[in-house]
Amino acid sequence: MKEFELINRYFKGRGIIRRDVNLGIGDDCALVTVPENCQLAVTTDTLVAGVHFFDDISARALGHRALAVNLSDLAAMGAEPTWISVGLTLPEANIEWLEEFTEGMHEIAEYFNVQIIGGDTTQGPLTITICAKGILPEGKALRRSGAKVGDWIYVTGPLGDAGVAIEARKQGLDIAPEHLSYLNNRFDYPTPRVAAGQVLRGAASSAIDISDGLLADLGHILALSQVSAVINVDKVPVSDALNSSIPRAEQFDYILNYGDDYELLFTVPESNKSMVDMKLRQYGVEASCVGQIKSGEGEIELLLDGEKFNYQGKGFQHFAKEPV
Amino acid sequence: MKEFELINRYFKGRGIIRRDVNLGIGDDCALVTVPENCQLAVTTDTLVAGVHFFDDISARALGHRALAVNLSDLAAMGAEPTWISVGLTLPEANIEWLEEFTEGMHEIAEYFNVQIIGGDTTQGPLTITICAKGILPEGKALRRSGAKVGDWIYVTGPLGDAGVAIEARKQGLDIAPEHLSYLNNRFDYPTPRVAAGQVLRGAASSAIDISDGLLADLGHILALSQVSAVINVDKVPVSDALNSSIPRAEQFDYILNYGDDYELLFTVPESNKSMVDMKLRQYGVEASCVGQIKSGEGEIELLLDGEKFNYQGKGFQHFAKEPV
Missing domain, CATH: 3.30.1330.10 (PurM-like, N-terminal domain)
Structure with a gap:
């Protein structure tokens, strides 16, 4: 042709x-x-x-x-x-x-x-x-550089689904068919959070989409905003499919460190929190408050059920990681 | 990295x-x-x-x-x-x-x-x-669809140089080093005719860049403008390098049918012709009047030194032509 x-x-x-x-x-x-x-x-x-x-x-x-x-x-x-x-x-x-x-x-x-x-x-x-x-x-863009100490950290949707779908295909993980179908769909047909982004305009202090993994993408916000963060790992939403398919100890790689979900990560000043919570509910956007911005130089402190959680990982790098 | x-x-x-x-x-x-x-x-x-x-x-x-x-x-x-x-x-x-x-x-x-x-x-x-x-x-764009019967047809620069450079590499044509260097430069470092385009705004009736060959790209203007054209092949400018390197009988493929020169092809109403000629000279744009728009349904009549010239060719098609 x-x-x-x-x-x-x-x-x-x-x-x-x-x-x-x-x-x-x-x-x-x-x-x-x-x-x-x-x-x-x-x-x-x-x-x-x-x-x-x-x-x-x-x-x-x-x-x-x-x-x-x-x-x-x-x-x-x-x-x-x-x-x-x-x-x-x-x-x-x-x-x-x-x-x-x-x-x-x-x-x-x-x-x-x-x-x-x-x-x-x-x-x-x-x-x-x-x-x-x-x-x-004009002037209403959600930049990565606007997070301030005390702002609340949110993510939309559950995280990690796309990563499990990828590893299932690569490693042949043992996953129930109904869960696998959901997870594959999350990888194949990601939903861009367009409505959420527009709701957050003028209300969130910073935003980024999670393509490289929660920690890596949070790292970009912290670096450009010159702040640090604490994340309550247990507050990060996971789907039933992921929860039923992956042992808890192995879930962290997916929810903290795998990208490809294309959910949004954003920060909200305390003064806008109740308004944002209400608007997100109005628009049917699932979003979870998973942590808070602290002063510092880009450090991310992880808490699991209130206890310090030691996890080391790094995000997706096109020239460093094995191709999918 | x-x-x-x-x-x-x-x-x-x-x-x-x-x-x-x-x-x-x-x-x-x-x-x-x-x-x-x-x-x-x-x-x-x-x-x-x-x-x-x-x-x-x-x-x-x-x-x-x-x-x-x-x-x-x-x-x-x-x-x-x-x-x-x-x-x-x-x-x-x-x-x-x-x-x-x-x-x-x-x-x-x-x-x-x-x-x-x-x-x-x-x-x-x-x-x-x-x-x-x-x-x-607003409203000043040079579209392909504006050519009218009687408009003059122009091209910038000499045509065919890039095609000769390509064929020289593919076939190993016998070309003098100084000419080959010029021709290769025309292929490797094409000059987009940005100044010409801006000069023509509000003065030309249609324009296109010659990426697929003079006849193929003229064909796009004719189809969208619902007109025909006559082209004086001997008026199409060729470089000394091309003229010295390729026998006249073989030049037509390059100047009529090879793209990759990224010169402009445009049409100018009679009422704007002297103004356009002057402006192009002022801006140092080399352009040649090579023909005229006629009524018809997309036919291109070729004349060589005033005589009907029979030439059959078709332009570059990404899925039809051998890769360079």
Whole structure:
């Protein structure tokens, strides 16, 4: 299939049409309008076959996941997702695969009211690079650098599910089918916490999405905010599936140190805590208060049932860890 | 090298700082401000090793080229380049290679006053996807769809040089060293015609950059504008190097049908012709009037020294042509 046919068939004229897109796919550039008094938020994530996903991942899941991880970054900034550009490198133009892949991508794009405004399709080893754009009111972004001593530390959703799914495939862990199905779904179809991010705008003091693991990503907030933290490990939410599948002693690696869940980690000043708790409940966002910001230079103190907990681990590094 | 070190060392804190970048590399998203009454232009191009460039291309040239092809799309839209996001997939973190690659990219970014606001570095087969952003006054974009019957057809620069450079490497053509050096430079370090694009804003009726070949790219303008064209092949500018290296009968493939020069093709209404000619000269842009828009349904009539010229060819298609 020729490049133009491919783009016309699978991307152009499909999906939602936003009014702020003045010119979509089909010219040298797309043209869009950013509303007055809004900033543009921009993020880019690349997924590489064999590194960021298993070779046998379903095409639909891959289309979903490739976009979800980008929307997660916009969520962590408090931005409203608007437009994406898709760089898709494929070994061959397999019709069935493309149909499923673009279906998975269009589904999540439509759910979050995001328009695919352009991209590039090329031949080569399977790689997907998405540049996602969003908008947010001037000065309202949730940065990593705003955490202050005394702020409460929250996470959304349960953590560790995606990690268990990955290890189950790598090591063949013994997991009950109904749990495995849930865990695989968490890895294949992560939900970017877009609503949570928008609820937290103007209320949270900092935010980040958990792609590299709770400790690693908390570390980024602490470093940029020049503070330390205490985390109550027993307060970190885990799913029934994870809890039933992994012995407690082995759970910590997953909930503290594995990424890929794409939940949000954020800090809330005491003065906003009750308002944030209420708003999160209103929007149906599951979030747990797991610790507090302390003064210090980036140290993370872990408590388990009130006792000091010694755990050593480090987050995911693309050039240090074995590919998935 | 860890991903964070890599980004910190080669991207963060290097290159120019634009005032409209509110938050650069280092958070979940970058934040930028689009000026009032301006549209945002967005384009994405992917380069894959072995498909879009030779494996032995210098890292510096690759860094330049990867950005140049994106800036060329902004130029073709009449946009002022502002910010880019870089998705860089590398087999390994080779220090010397990265130093040269980023040097090549920073050089051209600085020349065009473009800031690298983010991206993603991942491990995998060498692939570069850049999403380039630019701004332009509302309603002033140079679209492909605006060519009208009677408009004059122009191209910038000489055409075909990059194609000869590619074939010289593939076939080992017999070319004098001084010419080969010029031709290779045209392929390795293409110059996006950014100034030309901005000069043409509000004056040209349509524009496109020549990435797939003069005939193929003219075909896009004709299809979207619903017109036909006549091209005086003998008016298409060729370089001394190409002219001295390739017999006349073989030149047509290069100047009509090979892309990769990243010159601009544009149409100008008769009423704007003398003004455009003057402005292009003022800005030192070499451009040649090579034909005229006719009524019709996308046909291209070729004339050579005033006589009908029969030439059949088709443009570059990523899934149809042998990789470079």
